[in-house]
Amino acid sequence: MGLTDILLNLLFSFVATAGFCILFNIPKRHIAFCGLLGIISWLVYILLRSPVGEVLATFFATVTIVLLSRVFSIVRKCPVNVLLVPGMIPLAPGSAIYYTAYYFVTNDMTSAAEYGFLTLKLAFAIVLGIIVVIAVPTKPIKKLVEKNAEKKK
Amino acid sequence: MEKTELKRIVDVTARAGSMLLRSGAEIMRVENTIGHMMRSFGVPKYDIFTITNGIFLSASDGEEEDSNSYTRICEVPRNSSDLGKVDMINTLSRDIEEGKCTLEGAEARLDEIEKAKGNYNGIISLLAASVASGAFSFLFGGTATDALLAAAVGFSYYYLFILLNKTKLSKLLTNAICGFILALLTVGLVKLIPDVNMDKVIIGAIMPLIPGVSFVNAVRDIAAGDYISGAIRMIDAIVIAAGIAVGVGVTLLLFTRIGVI
Incomplete structure (x- = not known):
């Protein structure tokens, strides 16, 4: 992947996430930050996709985004979902759902099953990623954020 | 606590909760928000049960036999994702907790949030x-x-x-x-x-x-x-x-x- 490719990927993941923020009616003051989260999740995903495969890449990208949205929801004083949902959008298995439906109607059942299971695997990767990070209690995260805030002062 | 006041508190918290639920907040947040608001308004005893399409809420002002109590069941129909409203109610709940917002103020702000057309046309x-x-x-x-x-x-x-x-x-x-x-x-x-x-x-x-x-x-x-x-x-x-x-x-x-x- 060349430099222009990476830059274009960054730009478009930002634009796509920001577009979703508008669809979810997220206030303007959060949009740029959500776009940044979208860039991060997409970057983690495409960088890990070739070495570890798309399912694990989705898992690690999810873990990154849930962690970041939990930390920054405390910093920015907003609900976790406002940051988490847009940040997760680039990881949605839209193409896997499409290919499942496509091979299903074109009667290529082997490929349909393959993509169907891929959809399930991707969904499970997201589920596990969210559950692992949500299980961390809020107190240590809050303490960490407050400590950093004090240091800055 | 007056019976009418208790009723008003339960109504306000129930409204905030059902708006949260309808706009796409998770159950935990809905229950925590209702709980925070109840405590901030000085309700000593309350129970909340929430599922995706309903909230069951009861509150009373004491353990005595003649204490007032009030119960509400809210149906929360068809949800639409509006994370902007979740954010607004979150801010409202913070303000109530910090004592910046009275019961009347909360009612007015909930009216405002409910009427809000959305940030984008x-x-x-x-x-x-x-x-x-x-x-x-x-x-x-x-x-x-x-x-x-x-x-x-x-x-x-x-x-x-x-x-x-x-x-x-x-x-x-x-x-x-x-x-x-x-x-x-x-x-x-x-x-x-x-x-x-x-x-x-x-x-x-x-x-x-x-x-x-x-x-x-x-x-x-x-x-x-x-x-x-x-x-x-x-x-x-x-x-x-x-x-x-x-x-x-x-x-x-x-x-x-x-x-x-």
Whole structure:
């Protein structure tokens, strides 16, 4: 992947996430930050996709985004979902759902099953990623954020 | 505590809770918000039970035999994702907790939040859906032409989606119709314009329909141990995804049988 490719990927993941923020009616003051989260999740995903495969890449990208949205929801004083949902959008298995439906109607059942299971695997990767990070209690995260805030002062 | 005051507190908290639930907050947040508000307004004893489409709430001002108590059950119909409202009610709940907002103030602000039209008007949402479709088409490996076509398709069918959402049509049908139309538009464009990857255009264009809020909330509810609500939301997400797949699938099936694609 060349430099222009990476830059274009960054730009478009930002634009796509920001577009979703508008669809979810997220206030303007959060949009740029959500776009940044979208860039991060997409970057983690495409960088890990070739070495570890798309399912694990989705898992690690999810873990990154849930962690970041939990930390920054405390910093920015907003609900976790406002940051988490847009940040997760680039990881949605839209193409896997499409290919499942496509091979299903074109009667290529082997490929349909393959993509169907891929959809399930991707969904499970997201589920596990969210559950692992949500299980961390809020107190240590809050303490960490407050400590950093004090240091800055 | 006066009986009327208790009633007002329960009504306000119930309203805040059901607005949160309807706009796409997870169960834990709804229950915590109601609890915080109750405590800040000085209700000593309360119980909350929340599932995806209802809130059961009771409060009393003491343990004595003659203490007042009040119970409410709120039905929370059909949810629509509006994370802006979740954010506003979150701010309101913080203000109440810090003592910056009285009961009257909370009532007024809830009225305001309920009436709020949304941060963006129709045209902006259409453009957002269109831009997001185009961008995703590119991210999933489409060419510049694919991205432009996805943006055009996203713009036109999302208008239909907004219209259908105002009717009482079921989610399955709404998404199936949108999927059908968007695939139809794409097939038409693919026939008119050479060198277009049909799959990349459709994948980009279906993204605005993806049930992101339902899915994330389903997982968060299950992670928090609210299994019933998590299951309801997960089914909601699956129904929407199935609707999209059925809609797109029917169009593809029709045209492959005729032999156009």
